[in-house]
Amino acid sequence: MEAATATPTPPDGAAAPSGDLADTAVRLRLSATRLARILRQQADIGLTPTQIAALATLHRCGPIPVGTLADEEQVSAPTATKTVERLHAAGLVSRVGDPTDRRVTLVSITAEGDALLADIRARKTAWLSTRLGELPAEELARLTDALDVLEHLTTPQKDPS
Amino acid sequence: MEAATATPTPPDGAAAPSGDLADTAVRLRLSATRLARILRQQADIGLTPTQIAALATLHRCGPIPVGTLADEEQVSAPTATKTVERLHAAGLVSRVGDPTDRRVTLVSITAEGDALLADIRARKTAWLSTRLGELPAEELARLTDALDVLEHLTTPQKDPS
DNA sequence: TATTGTTATACTCTATAACTATA
DNA sequence: TATAGTTATAGAGTATAACAATA
Numbered sequence A, B: 001m002e003a004a005t006a007t008p009t010p011p012d013g014a015a016a017p018s019g020d021l022a023d024t025a026v027r028l029r030l031s032a033t034r035l036a037r038i039l040r041q042q043a044d045i046g047l048t049p050t051q052i053a054a055l056a057t058l059h060r061c062g063p064i065p066v067g068t069l070a071d072e073e074q075v076s077a078p079t080a081t082k083t084v085e086r087l088h089a090a091g092l093v094s095r096v097g098d099p100t101d102r103r104v105t106l107v108s109i110t111a112e113g114d115a116l117l118a119d120i121r122a123r124k125t126a127w128l129s130t131r132l133g134e135l136p137a138e139e140l141a142r143l144t145d146a147l148d149v150l151e152h153l154t155t156p157q158k159d160p161s
Numbered sequence C: 001t002a003t004t005g006t007t008a009t010a011c012t013c014t015a016t017a018a019c020t021a022t023a
Numbered sequence D: 001t002a003t004a005g006t007t008a009t010a011g012a013g014t015a016t017a018a019c020a021a022t023a
Helices: A018-041 A049-061 A066-073 A077-089 A111-134 A137-153 B018-041 B049-061 B066-073 B077-089 B111-134 B137-154
Strands: A093-097 A105-109 B093-097 B105-109
Touching: A018 A111, A018 B018, A018 B111, A018 B137, A049 A066, A049 A077, A049 A105, A049 A111, A066 A077, A066 A105, A077 A093, A105 A111, A111 B018, A137 B018, A137 B137, B018 B111, B049 B066, B049 B077, B049 B105, B049 B111, B066 B077, B066 B105, B077 B093, B105 B111
Parallel strands: none
Antiparallel strands: A093 A105, B093 B105
16 A cells, blocks of 8 residues: 655666755654653563663673674673663663683573563553554554664664774 | 564555554664754753753744743642753853742743753754765655655644643 | 752762783 | 783762752
8 A cells, every 4th residue: 555656766867856855854754763762661670771781682692702792782891780680680681601711701691581582572562552452553554664774774784884 | 462463564655554554663663763862962061952842932933931841841849940040150041930820930042051952963964964864865754755654653633731 | 747958878980190911 | 022911090870869849
């Protein structure tokens, strides 16, 4: 049902009327920022956003060195060290030395960490699911249709490092 | 109910079961959080996100008491006081006593604050506009089609005040 | 007495610089 | 010498509790 009725902008050379793009950008920026803020407020379980994010990365990436965690989270090494300390004190992660390189400390999520993370995610998702369920079916369909674009937008196509 | 993950998504957009809702919620949550984080990193002008947010509220709401700013930003009164102090030290806001109630300090944005805020917004929008311009026209159209739904989602339908 | 704002105190988040241990 | 991680130091963000001034 979706149609390419909007401005047929060739992605290569021809410039689109930047007014449209800018307008879309403003609206999307506002919505995304607002939604993220609302979602953030939805998850007060005693963990800070920093700790939740680190936990999620450890869940996703398995046992990784502290430095890799820092890279993933885009924070400094000392910040990663401190975050790991706190998560460790809470029993949510464990730290094991790497046998092949004894400078490295491998960090991994514990069963407790996994459980807590699942709980946090469930709360956030539950709230959002409720909101989505309140939408008219037609609006929900349009939102679903655009999800892959949003994901495309937030996935690093090329990492300039 | 652990293993309800691999949901075969129905091809048409008709009457989605709640498993789909949860799936949509997860994807939307991730995208929104990521996009907000990227956008946040895009605006390093020496001001912190807290300060930018306060500045934006002062721009929007005009001269308001410190307590009102705290309410708007959903922070404590001492936090609002400190933020105003820093913005004031930077020349971005001004503080004037309310003649009708001398307990009240009215805070307002200065011309410098307005200019800086506009600059910050322009940068964020510019970055996102570029990204949007890189999208295939068809994807951009679908995203545009879903914008009003996103806005609908992040606008308080019923304000419990 | 109730309200507005500030100060006092304490903790987390964050970065840079300096240091230790290992490679 | 280079790298992984930690410790040292410093400043912002945050909250609760205690206080001052005003209503």
